[in-house]
Amino acid sequence: MSTEPETTEDAEPGTPGADSTPGPADRAGTGEADTGQEPAAEGGDAGAGQTSDAESTEAVTEQAPGAQSAEAGAGQTSDAESAEAGAGQVSEAEAELRAQQAERERIEQRKAEKKAPIESGTKLSGKAADLLAAVRAVESGEKPVATVFEEPRPAARRSAPEPERRPRPMAPEPVASPAAPAPEAVQAVRQVLAEGGAPEALAPQITAVLGEGADEQLRADPWQLLRIPGVRPEQADGFARALLGAECGPDDERRGRALTGWLLEQAALAGHTALEMPALLAALAQRGVPEPDSAVRDAIAEGEALVFQDALEVKAGAPARSDEEGAEEDEERPVRVLVGLERYALAEESLADGLARLVNSVPKQDGSAEDWERAAAAAQGSTAELIRAVAGQGLVLHTGGEASLAEPAALLNAARSLGLRAWAATHGPIGRNRFAALLRRSGQAADVSERADETPAEYPVATVSGLLAGLEGPGRDADGALDLDLLVVLDAPQLDVEAAALLTESLPDGARLVLAGDPAVLWSVGPGRVFADLLAARICPQVASRRPDPGPLGELVSGIGIGELNQVEAPGKEVVIVPVRDAGEAVHRTVQLVVDSVPRAIGVPAEETQVITPGHGGAVGTRALNAALKERLNPGPGRFGGFDPGDRIVHSPVPGRALQGRVVTADGEGLHLSCEGETVVVPRERVEQSVRHGWALTAHQAVGSRWPAVVVVLPGDAAQALSRPWVYTAFGRADRHLSVVHGVEQALARAVAEIPAKPRTTRLPVLLAPQVSGA
Known part of the structure; x- marks a missing residue:
């Protein structure tokens, strides 16, 4: 690991430092936390939508230790709003x-x-x-x-149902985009907003969310404003006071019910599928709700929240009980009470059912046992273990770093040679194209030609989102199931409960599912920790790759994964550190590295170098860095909504997804982008909310992708928010070279050694236990 002197202006790439995710501790610093949830727009924070990401989850995270910071900026859009309008064709x-x-x-x-x-x-x-x-x-x-x-009467204990096959979701048919709210309805809502002093620009969103009679609903219950992403409780309170006058008070049951839903939404943004009751009640009390338990009861009664009771595990080593004592112990077994939103609770239950079906069923007999054994014998080490595990099991977990991807590639080729309809799915287009190239290098699948000019589209690899939407992959059969026998999902830690539920329920009977990924990277942007929960549950075979990532970069990242920040020998300047003293110097050195030092010393051009920084806001966030990099690499007036042809961008069609690409042009249809070879047209009204410049990204936006060179920027004000998964993820995006603009001093080593991933509250392990045979 080399270090360049601080006084050298035209020096070679410098030193790796540490990267971090800002949380509540650094609100005054970077401003916006890196969760991947924030929309791509830079100007979406206006009026009632103004909020910092750290503040949006403060009430929940302070009461529920381990709640991860999440973004809830005003520009953040709901799923329904994130759909792109298409002319006669679905996006x-x-x-x-x-x-x-x-x-x-x-x-x-x-x-x-x-x-x-x-x-x-x-x-x-x-x-x-x-x-x-x-x-x-x-x-x-x-x-x-x-x-x-009063004291509830005892209820009969219900045995866990056997996993059953339910109707599977069909691929959506191309239909016209949903009609925009009627202008007169929007105008009526705009009038109510004006009376309450709220930004009238929120009218279209509110009308779409509340539906018919939105103005009357809002007037009757002003706290409905909290259903709009980015609106804060204090803003909704001010709006309610303006409309209701003396009738408005902190003890209003409408306020308590709305705050309960808002806190659960913030918890979901932080990764939880539910909140423990004490944490929710404490957060409501902190928000000035005088009777938090009444507020939760009202939310449950109105169907706005669900309550669950999960039995706690008996401590290992507890003394054995007699039959009579054991029966009494079962009756008094402690439980934890959880409250969650129906959307995520039901998705988690559906996921548990789908996983149990895979674990308990016998895979379809494609290829004889002898054929599978011959395929395993032709491989070596953990690759052979993976093939043997998949031969006899419906669900298999595979763990490892970048080098371990060769093993799923070998499995995919072996399965297709045996006649299986085998496909792989990745988190994003960059990962998809890289895995397709790996398939080409490692040996062609049985039904793929060996032409030198093959494109990634000709390989059995899709993105998870494209597979679920029916835009990529094998399509669906007559029953609505994916038309395949084996699905290998790479980047499995990025699966949230909703995507994972849809995947498992879309698999046909007898299919095999392999979830593969690096458990040390950042977890999914959406709620849940599916891959980590499954690894902990140990309900199916787990194959750990024994292929280490090569070179100094592999050595550095592997050490971070186990909590050690090692100094590595980098004779080829694979790893360099650039110390900086303040934010201005950090921006200057970052631009110098991308534009001059890395291309000259390492041979990686600027268009193949990616900058990664902790958050969007602040003096060294993505906004500041992208502005500086655009000025040097593609200066222009920004005549297309702040963008010019050739600008490097990141497009977020829905919260949590990030597609890297470049601006091609713009016309009446909108902004035309090229994202990994695919043409994307973003309507003009969606550009501000879903497109950012992309020379600099956050780690959540970069996860699942890799670049020849990466510059990680660690500003001093992010020191308190550093964590091992963030550092591991950011440093691990580099293929050939890593430069770290380092301004956090000893905080980097402390974060790697002492700060693991923040826990998330989920129910998947509890739901799986009674459904899986032998669990």
């Missing part, structure tokens, strides 16, 4: 959203079928017992009253 974002909507309708239908009483909770008391009684009252069709919150 990728819209197709993906329609597929997700089909899945949600399916799991809602499934919820309606579950009428059995809640399994546990007979030994609860106090607020938890009150909430359980409220749920039972709702299930019986009654509105809870004071007498409901």
